[in-house]
Amino acid sequence: xxxxxxxxxxxxxxxxSGKDEKDYIDVISPGxxxxxxxxxxxxxxxxxxxxxxxxxxxxxxxxxxxSLRKSGIITTEMQFRPGSETFxxxxxxxxxxxxxxxxxxxxxxxxxxVLSADVRYRLTIHSQVRENCFIRxxxxxxTPDGGFRL
Numbered sequence: 001x002x003x004x005x006x007x008x009x010x011x012x013x014x015x016x017s018g019k020d021e022k023d024y025i026d027v028i029s030p031g032x033x034x035x036x037x038x039x040x041x042x043x044x045x046x047x048x049x050x051x052x053x054x055x056x057x058x059x060x061x062x063x064x065x066x067s068l069r070k071s072g073i074i075t076t077e078m079q080f081r082p083g084s085e086t087f088x089x090x091x092x093x094x095x096x097x098x099x100x101x102x103x104x105x106x107x108x109x110x111x112x113x114v115l116s117a118d119v120r121y122r123l124t125i126h127s128q129v130r131e132n133c134f135i136r137x138x139x140x141x142x143t144p145d146g147g148f149r150l
Contacts, residue, residue, distance in 0.1 A: 001115060002141040007031040007044050009059075011135040033115070033139055038062055040108070040115060042139060048074060059137065063108055066119050066135075080119050080135075082106055100124045115139040 009027045031044030040061045045054035055072040066080040073093060079086040080103040090097040102122040109116050117137040123130040 001033055001035075001110075001113065001139070003032055003034070004142050005031055005033045005042075005139050006142050007042055007059075008138040009135065010137075012133055030142060031139075040110075040117075040139075042137070061106075061108060061117050061137070063106060066103075066106055066117065068135075080106060080121055097125065113141060 007027075007029050011025050012023070027046045029044040029046055031042055034041040042057075042059040042061075044057050046057060047054055051073055053073050055070050055074050058069045060067045064081065068076070068078045070076045074091065076088055076090045078088045078101060080101060082103045082105060085100050085102045087098070087100050090099065100123070102124070103119065104122065105118070105120040107118045116139070119135045121133050123133050
């Protein structure tokens with residue numbers, strides 16, 4: 001796969017205090033792809049809603065673990081390991097959110113032109129368990145005009 005790629009990260013976030021209050025997110029961004037030591041690395045920036053300062057992201061993936069590191073106005077390092085529980089903090093200008101992640105499944109599929117990953121997990125925030133959370137990642141080469149194909 002080319003080094004210059006388009007990265008799509010989709011996920012489900014819970015908002016509010018109710019289990020039925022869900023918010024889906026989609027980030028589509030140009031980025032860089034590297035394969036080193038059997039691990040896929042994605043480096044990209046995103047702009048948070050209401051902010052013009054980019055958040056720098058490094059996503060590292062293989063069949064055993066996915067890690068997401070964010071730096072900038074939002075910082076976190078999230079670790080996803082099937083069968084394990086990990087602790088993390090999500091730091092924003094409004095405060096810090098402590099949570100644990102229990103990863104259920106990581107599935108990575110790759111071809112010459114597309115890399116995709118599906119991470120299923122359970123999130124616990126302040127003793128409230130949020131079931132059926134997910135992150136989906138799709139990586140594909142950029143087209144000559146800098147875009148991507150659907």
